[in-house]
Amino acid sequence: MSGERAKLQHLHALKHLALLGAIRFPVRVSSGEFAEVIGLSQQAASGLLLDLFKAGLIRREISSRKQHITITESGAAALALEHADLHRVFEGAGTLEVRGAVTSGLGEGAYYMGQDGYQAQFEKLLGTRPVAGTLNIRLQGAELAKRQVLENAKGMEVSGFTDGGRTFGGAKLFRCVIEGVEGAVVMPLRTHHRDTLEVISRKHLRRALKLEDGAKVRVRVQL
Amino acid sequence: MSGERAKLQHLHALKHLALLGAIRFPVRVSSGEFAEVIGLSQQAASGLLLDLFKAGLIRREISSRKQHITITESGAAALALEHADLHRVFEGAGTLEVRGAVTSGLGEGAYYMGQDGYQAQFEKLLGTRPVAGTLNIRLQGAELAKRQVLENAKGMEVSGFTDGGRTFGGAKLFRCVIEGVEGAVVMPLRTHHRDTLEVISRKHLRRALKLEDGAKVRVRVQL
DNA sequence: ATTACTAATCATCGAGTAG
């Protein structure tokens, strides 16, 4: 029931689950109901849901009655990729709008971004020297999927380096506009913060935009 | 090679052709090249392109050498529908941004829209009485596909009527914002102008926005 | 009610090859 050819159907099924709301909250659907939605038999729909589960694209809470389905992060990412493709087709070269809430980092951002090894590269790539420190934006739900689009996209490359025995990893940079202010999204190649977006800028964003923790912001990222 | 199940593959193939630019201009691709793009054999790709052609989704100019492919209006519409679905998933309840150029109608707009049978309904649905007359916007290329999305969408219904032996057809209404001004898109149920969008508003748009023929405008339509 | 197994059916794919 799985294979290379089924990927399209997986995406199609995910799309319909997403339209039912399964990205944001668990959705109660029987295999029979779902079968009608995607135009297959109950048996095929059941198998399809099994496939999606095995592929890690959905979560199921299944009782003897109907089942509750949620789309996983990797499922949402697959959909977001598809969305990005179609967006490119219709809206021209891509920008991606991500929404999230300002959050406090651990203060480590300033230390890392302040390193000359990074600053020199930023200046070369962006034309200006950003202030040391990053504005951290916490992403939730469907917005998380957009971050994955960035992970898959090619950005401006920032190389890693070592300084005084300490190693500093590589990163990718995407130009962005955050609440009308130009800046750049920094995506470390290795990070544990898969739910936050780090933004640097020539201005001190938190001060310039008067942002407090929890403030909602929009970031338009250029791909 | 055709059937109900192949629709997904058709869409997938159309997407890749669109990414190659085939919505806007003819693209030169051999079946072998296309095979690599979509991950199939040359034979399957050839059959797929035949399918798309038979289904009226693409146009082909085929010589003994490679072929030139363009996506048809109905092909673009299929993609736009898919895009609208995914847009709804990620950006919440739908708005659709359409771009086009201001064009002169035949002056008939003012006559039709001025009819009391229409004006009364507009006032009820929109809360205000729009000025008699419509701003016509000519659509091209990928934007045409978006109009088809509107044709398939449910809008506010305006009924037809007769007055003095003359019949006036029904229409659909979508709220919209055009260059920052609130208005509504009028979609006559029967029209020959499949490439123009008609916008009404409480203000005289052409005057208020200082629009001359050919001016590019953006319309954000609420679905 | 449900989910999901098995067997039979049928569509789709790739290889070979003709035009």
Add this chain to the structure above:
DNA sequence: TCTACTCGATGATTAGTAA
């Protein structure tokens, strides 16, 4: 070279049915 046919293999879909 290219497109696109036929055919055998593969794999997905359905019906019947168990749990």
